[in-house]
Amino acid sequence: MDYSEFLTRKLHEGCDVGFEPKWIPKEAFPFQADLIAWMCRKGRSAVFADCGLGKTLMQLTWAKNAFEKSGKRVLVLTPLAVAPQTVQEGRKFGIDCEQSRDGKSDAPITVTNYQQLDKFDSKDFSAVVCDESSILKNFDGALKSQITDFMRKVPYRLLCTATAAPNDYIELGTSSEALGELGFMDMLSRFFKKAEATTSRSDEFRSGVYRFRGHAKEFFWRWVCSWARALRKPSDIGHPDDGHVLPKLTVNDHVVSASTRRDGFLFDMPAITLEEQRDERRRTIQERCELAASLLANTGKPGIAWCHLNPEGKLLEKLIPGAVEVEGSDPDEFKEETFKAFVDGQIRVIVTKPTIAGFGLNFQHCAHQTFFVSHSFEQYYQAVRRSWRFGQRNPVTVDCIASEGERAVMSNLRRKAKSAEEMFEQLIAMMNNELRIARSNSKATKTEIPNWL
16 A cells, blocks of 8 residues: 555545435424534434433434435444344334345345455445444454444444543544544644642543643533534523433342462452452352342342353253343343344343444343443443433342442442443533534624724
8 A cells, every 4th residue: 555545545525514304204303403404404413312212213313314305325433233123213213224134135224243344346336423422432443444444434423322421532533533523632732731749630531631621621621522422411501391201220249259269368358459259259169159040030020130251151051940141152142132032022031242232232131230340431331322322111130230349339330330330421511512602692682893893
């Protein structure tokens, strides 16, 4: 590849960004209709909407309007096993879409998972949707670059996610770059500077390396508002919350004692280093799995047993009668069929990892989960939200399980949950303030400006 080809790859496809929507389904809630209209007028945008707010309907409606505007097909990229659910949702509202695993499809809207992108050509599409776009940071560098390069050559782009931390400035920067707004490094140079100290502050990220410039915070969120919307409930963007009130969530913390002791110790000690924590997790597999199984085994109701290690999954499937494990090495077809069978009630309990089923899937028929604690708040948040989402009619119970040595890990998870909640509230407040300013300016009477000004 010579230098000119390298530069060509970095160029974004130009277009008259934005168009008026021709169709919005009558079933859409008012807040969804407002967001769909805004997404269409932007042409390239991001929507950070919480689980159960109807992102699938909104993105498929946007895709249908993009197809009618351009006359070219639209590609919807989803996490693994989410594509069938997306197609089913589209057909429910009369939207012509179909799933493709081999790159072949004549439907106006083609749905596939991220790992199949290499089978498609960006020249065949006028628009692309990245569903659960926060998952992009979990992919390896090659796949992530492939997705970014694909998007650069498509005129209309939409990112949708229920990201646990939209205050993640790195993620906001990469989202902006994918949409053709400011590049990540340009964002850094405009709004941030190197931190002078490593003390923890709410406006620092990358372990305190960067923080906002003097008065840049307000302008940063004004810039984000120009291409993104964030909400956890309809009232966040000025609509009533009718029908969108979450049921009660009960989180129970369980701590088990190991039947064996660490070498050289007479009693359990906190696992401090990552190596000690990994050893603690492997040493207590039996005890943690037995407790999880006892909580899920005899309820007669649907349940999810989240795990992180393959031996945990194998043991949970063995201990819980009728449970079915879904692991990473399983074929895509098996994963899709198993998740569908779980939703349809043919399987009572599934055992899987948050990295496999933690993004995009709708398990609101299930109101009981067990979760082995880890340092990843995003995995925990996304796993819980598979059940605790708008549309869930029952109180949800999540049993978090740790060993004596993992008490620090459990405390860290709770700290991250509290911090994320506070930061999201700040984000919503800042966005609402900018939206109020924008609405006021749009309604203000225009004043003639003298020529000399």
